[in-house]
Amino acid sequence: MSRFFQYLRTQTFRKNLIIALISGIVFLLLLFYSLRFYTRHGESIEVPSLRGISIDEAVNRLESRGFRYQVDSVYQADKNPGLVIEQDPDAGTNVKSNRTLYLTIITKNAPEVQLPDLTEMALLEAMSTLSNYGLKLGDTIYIPDIARDRVLDVKYGGQKINAGQPIPKGSKIDLVLGNGMGESEVYIPDLVGYTLDEAIFSLKGASLTLGTVRYMGPVTDSTSAKVVSQTPEADPDGEKKVSIGTSVNLALSN
The missing domain is CATH 3.30.10.20 (Trypsin Inhibitor V; Chain A)
Incomplete structure (x- = not known):
């Protein structure tokens, strides 16, 4: 232990200590200035305003200032194609030269x-x-x-x-x-040749009602009598309609 303290008082130790301190200071100075050079400390460029201009003009502005750029696109029907609508960073921001700016433009073709x-x-x-x-x-x-x-x-x-x-x-x-109301008018079915029961069934299906029933000539069996005429008549062309609930009068005969 006594030899160690004796070594600390020697000229050799003092010389080595001075060399170590100077080397450390030189290293720190080199590191500091290297970082300043690498990051270009104090050097910045203001981002130009690009919104609302064409992508060609925006690219020219960026390249003239040493910026890099990436372009994305969106579709908006009410905007002119090729215009810049978004930029990142915003205009007026101070950034390093060679910084990448991100642009969003309007595309011509809708996805x-x-x-x-x-x-x-x-x-x-x-x-x-x-x-x-x-x-x-x-x-x-x-x-x-x-x-x-x-x-x-x-x-x-x-x-x-x-x-x-x-x-x-x-x-x-x-x-x-x-419209919540359904059909207000319907076509009249052709009932000629139907029995009374068949005619009533067909009228209900068409949302119509049975009017008067008249038998023509002697009728021996009313259940087998068939419709020989109707009022209103059916429209074979399918163009005539009547209101829902309209009464249809029938004439039947054996």
Whole structure:
């Protein structure tokens, strides 16, 4: 132990200690200035404003300032293709040269999505589903049906379209909906040649009522008598309709 303390008082120890301190200081100075050079301490460039300009102009601005860039794209039907709508970092931010900036532009071609199954949905539910798929509601077409505001059919471009078919994102979809009232008018069935029971059954199925029943000539068996005429008459072309509940008068004969 005494030799150790004697060594600490020698000139050799003091010389080695001085050399070690100087070496440590030199190392720290070299490390400090190396880091300053590597990170370019104090050197920064202001990010230019790129929103609202074309991607070509944005690229020219970035390259002239030594920036790198990456471009992503989205589709928006109400925006002009090729315009920058987002940038990261924001304009005015001070960053290092050669920093990568991230740009979002409007693409010209809309991506396709598969039409969701909207049949039997309520109108509000169908509208929400369309929005979630990036689609828009076009016209609402109401037809007679007891299901009020329920989707009965789906159309795109005036044509019927089925669930699962691909269509451009942002497209307008027309919905055919029930008006909650059902058919107010129906066709008159042709009852000639029917027995009375058969005619009554057919009238009920058509939402019509039986009017007067008249037998022509002697009738020996009313159950076998058949309709020979009716008022109103049936329309063979299927163009004439009457209101629901209309009475149909029958004339029967054996």
